[in-house]
Amino acid sequence: MTSTTGYDLVILGGGAAAFAAITEASRRDLSTAIVNTGLPIGGTCVNVGCVPSKHLLALAESGAAASENPFDAVTYSEEPTVDWGEALDGTDDLVGRFRRENYVDVAEHFETDIYEGYGELVEDTTIEIVDGPDEGTRITGKTALVATGSSPWAPPIDGLDAVDYYTSETILEERNLPESIIMIGGGYIALEWGQILHRVGVDVTILQRSERVLSGMEGQLGREIQQAFREEGIDVVTGNEFERVRSPATDGSAEAVPQGATVETVVDGDSQVFTADALFVATGVQPNSENVGLDAVGVETNDDGTIHVDEHFQTTNPDVYAAGDVIGAPELETVAAKEGNHAVKNAFGEEGVTIDYDAVPAVVFTSPEVAAVGTTELEYMDEHGTCACRTVQMEDVPRAKAVKNTDGLVQVVKHHETDEIVGVHMVGPRAADMIMEATLAVKFGLTIDDIIDTVHPFPTFSEAFKQACQAFRRDTSTMSCCVE
Template sequence: MPSPTDYDLVILGGGAAAFAAITEASRQGLSTAMVNTGLPIGGTCVNVGCVPSKHLLAVAEHGAAASDNPFDAVTYTEEPTVDWTEALDGTDEIVERFRQENYVDVAEHFETDIYEGYGQLIDDTTIEVVDGLDKGTRIAGEKALIATGSSPWAPPIDGLDDVEYYTSETILDERDLPESISIIGGGYIALEWGQILHRVGVDITILQRSDRILSGMEVQLGREIQRAFREEGIDIVTGNDFQQVQSAAADGGTEAIQQGVTVETTVDGDSRVFTAEALFVATGVQPNSQNIGLEALGVETEPDGAIRVDECFQTTNSDIYAAGDVIGEPELETVAAKEGNHVVKNAFGDEGATIDYNAVPAVVFTSPEVAAVGTTELEYMNEHGTCSCRTVQMEDVPRAKAVKNTDGLVQVVKHHETDEIVGVHMVGPRAADMIMEATLAVKFDLTVDDIIDTVHPFPTFSEAFKQTCQTFRRDTSKMSCCIE
């Protein structure tokens, strides 16, 4: 076996955390190399996550434009149709361009060596490619970063392993969509893909285990998006106690996903059966931490497989760091990038860089959009025994009324003594963009009066945040459009 090639930093993985790390490493004049396996270079977000799903959400939204038209002055002579194969071809083109421009070209610019294949840590900071294109290659560094990401996770439901089902990755390979799909799950992946598929003509039923969708977010958000989905024609059933999944085909053969899948469940004590042509499992992800050599090197993991790190992203092996989805929630591309950046600062500069996860916004890119940052009403109540919270409905916001796009709400949670904004939760048009002002408010301890005192453009959806802050000070039903 040849001696390993030496670098300052070696990385197992090729996604957002890895590329943020090589960017910071280049700034510090450090040499880097990465071993990439599984998904093409760029990881989940560019290949099977953010980029393709947001493109297809836009395609589906335009496909549904005629049915969603609220204006009597606008008429359509015929309904638009969506060519799913053409939509996926367009997605592939965008993904390939992003991958080349944002990852391959970036790695070349920073003079990072990329090795393709399945990598394992065989020494504290030595990675060997044990299978794949560059099998047999060894790279060693002063420090090592594990950034192997995550993969779709399926729950232990009886029979699930015996049927074929879609995930957020495999659905991108399906050119011939079925007429109906049951989706198990009620988080952002289930909702985004449920709306995409519904709007391109698939009959969708969403089956959620807990008593509400978006169960990790503010209660009102799940309730509001559930109402909007049902109005659109997407069936949502919550409170499922899943009993069994099986092929609807008589022979139970390998063609089950084409012939039908039945989900047997109990809802409020009643047995129910949901049958569709296909099944989509969207129940979250699991860290890619198996079979990469962790145990032999003293790198500990949590019960769910997430690599255990301290606040500076150092593992239980002092020479090895970890970042991104492989260390657990929140599994967000932007968070992975920030973590990867901080790894290099901490490993080579001892900067002690950390992340305030409470000030990280979460977004669901459905229509209407869902966005949140900071503390929920329930979390605040549990901590303080009281809550100073206000909610404004989008139907009371001037811009929303003017454009007849009034689905949604904004809730602000403030500290009951200092008036500092500690949480903002919203459903509505442009919520994904509006949440950034709220994020700054939470991050920098702004008060509701700071937001009220800030002049907002009129009429905009962003005024909904200001208007919600104003409800702490006045009766906003007795207020002209842009007072203060």
């Protein structure tokens, strides 16, 4: 029998946006309920995204420590080995703790009811669970929030549907890794997982459609990380025009091998064939907006399937809001959380809060790390017809030289009239941490002189940002380490 329970706020989805929403709702003494659809409670980040991938990146880095050692005075008696099955067991334990402490316990603290199963909007702000443990239950709220996230997306390449392949989710279920793997894609997921797999002993080839990896970021970043990957032994092939994917084991051709996948592509006008034991598709994500009842309650979607929202996260149904990956880029855990928080503020407090997406940093947790915030050189050129930009190589930064970790660069883009910093792009050690100073600069309109006039600790990698600002004022090649 169907039963209906009423709340102030009902949420379809159980990830970062949902939990930020119940946190803000609790502050306002609102009753809340979550229908956790899809992944286990916590969503992508804790289950199959940030937490497991960053854990495995650190594990793989430790495994590669001997081969990456830059110091002649340090020697290793034997190469370290990685037990991948044990690595995944440790990852599962970590994810389980995060899920309990950061999500289940939090929901209990805020007295949020959690319903498990696939839910659909059926009447304005009513959600019915149509499949799963709580099937048949209906919950209704004064306001509904759709926060169903996203899932891995596969491009329309001929034959791909007929070939088994890994994604960033399914690879976490594979205890026995292949000896070789082809990765289709050149974004942050492909790069992070490509480096993880390479460092635990898999022969990795990355095939990217664009002329460089990280095609959505400043051009120098992609070129720099490509070079670092190639030096490490990861084969990176860009400029692919994919023609076909096939399974060599079943096509009956003379090129057939016992298992795996073959990718037929054209690079610089030449036909090429890549074959490996397995295929990994890392070409982005798609919003989880289908089969959740949007049409039934008048919620419109965009051409790419993302839910259409205004700047206050309100959908075309005024009683329904949406947040997180399901409304589109940037698909980041912290952005989803901010959107969920703001949706509640706007729905119940009429606060009219928005997000300045230009001041949201993006990070790729490879080694070296990649980080960026704000406007790129090309974007600035397109808008203003000129660009005031400076780039400092990490090999010129004292800390990088001292620790023999000199891969990378820092580029600063400033306004050509006001000297305000409008973009910062970096590759190098600690870039993920260094980007926050740059983010504050972009967010609050700091000038290059504000950064120059701020004393930075010596020697640190963060001096690279200051040095890039100093490059607008002086020839940094003749500058002493401690010149302010």
